[in-house]
Amino acid sequence: MAAVRFLFFFIFCFLPLSLSLSETEALLKLKQSFIHGDALRSWVPNLSPCSGKWAGVICFDGTITGLHLTGLGLGGNIDVDALVELHGLRTISFVNNSFSGPIPDFHRLGALKSLLLTGNQFSGNGGLCGKPLDKVCTEKENGTSTSENKHSNNTILVLMFLGTILFLFMFFAFGTYAKERKHEDFDILGSGVVTSDAQMVEMRMASSNRSGAMDHSSRKGDTKKGSSRGNNGMADLIMLNVDNGTFGLPDLMKASAEVLGNGGLGSAYKAVMANGLSVVVKRMREMNTLQREGFDAEMKRFGRLRHQNILTPLAYHFRREEKLLVSEFIPKGSLLYVLHGDRGTSHADLNWPTRLKIIQGIARGMGFLHTAFPSYDLPHGNLKSSNVFLRDDYEPLLNDYCFNSLATPPIAAQALFAYKSPDYIQFQRVSPKSDVYCLGIIILEVLTGKFPSYYLSNGKGGTDVVQWVLTAISEERVHEVLDPEIVSNTSSINHMVQLLNIGVTCIESNPKQRLNMGEAIKRIEEIQT
Incomplete structure (x- = not known):
């Protein structure tokens, strides 16, 4: 079982995540292959697929993870070439x-975990007969020919025998390989080719598993080596x-592991440990110019931070080629998801x-970071709703902060949201006021x-909220710009407008x-509900 889990993690670490078509372009290409595609009239180029407006599109942290197009009367072809461009796609329901004709080549979607096609008229196995199908089996189809049966049975037995031998060989060979790998420097995480930055890697452990499953300690800001079960050269x-x-x-x-997302700094994986602890690891490959001492010092500073x-x-974990960062799992997810992707409770x-509580909490967190890192140009640097x-x-938690001090200037300019502020676009510089803009x-x-x-990244889709407001x-x-879902009475509207004006002054x-x-924090704290 351990070998299987290790293999699962290995497979996900090697998934290539480069893009050729944007997700918007891929979905519009898919829509064009359908008959009666007007059922997807909400799929329009000027909206992001993850805005929550595209029917049947499921997203996680800005990445499309599911297409649930059930009961829409769709027909025609299913353009698998378009689906291949959706690298985060995990579930499909048609x-x-x-739909009719041969089943498309869904096997090309290597990361797909769930495919539901019932209730269509696909063809492709004319020999199927008997219950629950309406087709009655003929004598030949029932297999009454003794010679054919013997030949078929012998073939099956031979194939089963060879398959068993091959499986056992691969199992023991892989077990030996995995055992030897335990004495190496965790190279498995250094071999994947991932081009972009991940959202927060998260950890989850059910409260019932917390007692006895791990070695608890009440020390704050402590740094110690994790249980490595033997050093043997392993970092x-x-x-x-x-x-x-x-x-x-x-x-x-x-x-066992699965890819959660990717971005400019690396990628995120969620792994479920044997003791029930679900681990999400942020794997950063674009910080490999940092020396061990500098990275250790920054991480220990982060580990001492205490704020609600x-x-x-x-x-x-430090390696020259990449770094791993592990953080707590927050079940409710990101503000981006709850605001735009979730339509539930x-x-x-x-x-x-x-x-208002969320905005005030974000402001307090930003105030804490700006106090804790007063000499940094960007005490946060990557403030956005997905972080x-x-x-x-609904108490907010800020994540992905202070990465500007860890990344090279070209990578930081490409990956961090503060570099989209007018400060950098116009003057090629950033400052703490770039955080205010965010x-x-x-x-x-x-x-x-x-x-x-x-x-x-391409600016296509979504709303230019600055220009609009x-x-x-x-x-x-x-x-007119206030979300109708929160407008309840005249008094609250006035408070919303006050906060909106503070936001305008920040941008x-x-x-x-x-x-x-x-x-900004002082004015935000003065707003009442």
Whole structure:
């Protein structure tokens, strides 16, 4: 079982995630292959597929993970070439449509985990007969020919024997290989080719598993080696926070895993350990110019952070080629998902008081980071709704902070959201006020309910919330930009407009006219529900 889990993790680490078509272009290409595709009229180029507006499109942290196109009367062809471009696609449902002909080459979708095709008229195995089908089997189909039966049975026995021998050989060979790999430097995580930055790698352990499953400690900000079960030259996993217990690289190596997402700094994997602990590992390949001492020092600083609105990492691993960062799992997910991707109870809970609580919590977390790292140009650097996680009570947790100090300037400029501020676009420099600009974008996003186009690498899709809000203010129709889902009474509208104006002051194109972080926090705290 351990070997199978290891193989599962190995397979996911080697998945290539490069793109040739954008996800929007791929879905529009797929739509064109359908008959009666007007059932997908919500699939339009000027909206992001992950905006929550595209029918049947399931996303996680900005990546398409599912297509659930059930009972839409779709027919024609299913363009597998288009589906291949959706590298995060895990589930597909075409149940109860009107597709016919041969089943498409879905085997090309290597990462697919679930495929539902019932309720269509696919063809491809004319020899099937008998119950539950309506086709009655003929004598030949029933296999009454003794000679044919003997020949067929002998063939099957030979194939089964050869298959068993081959399986046993591969099993023992792989077991020997895996055993030897345990004495190496966790090279398995260094071999994949992944081009982009992942959302937070998360950890989850059910409360019933927490007692006895791990070695608990009450020490804060402690750093120690994870349980490596024998040194033998294997590099260590360094624990930064042992409140949730300790674990080592062997625990990760034995865990089953799946890809969660990818981005400019690396990729994210979720791995389920044998003791029930679900581990999500952030794998960063674009920080390989850092020396061990510098990276250790930064990680230990992060591990000492304690604030109710900061997600503190639990552990890390250093290799010259890549770094691993492990953090706590937050079940509710990101603000991006709850605001744009979820249409369940979590989204319904996003009333005005809850949204104000989220913004005020984000502001407090930013204030803490700006106090903890006063000499940094970007104390956060990558503030956006996908990097804000929500606890069950909607208290926000900031994640992916301070990476500007870890990445090279070209990589930081490509991967971090602060570099999309006017400061960098116009003047080729960033400062703490670039973080203020990012805070302003989140304020506008939360109040309008619109997905900002700035989050997309090509800028296509979503809403230019800055231009939209500024235009509405200049035309004295500011109330029109507020999300109708939170507008309840005149008093709350006035408070929303106050907060919207603070957001507008945070996104001033001239940094000198922009609020500093302390002023922004003070004004946000004064807003009432």
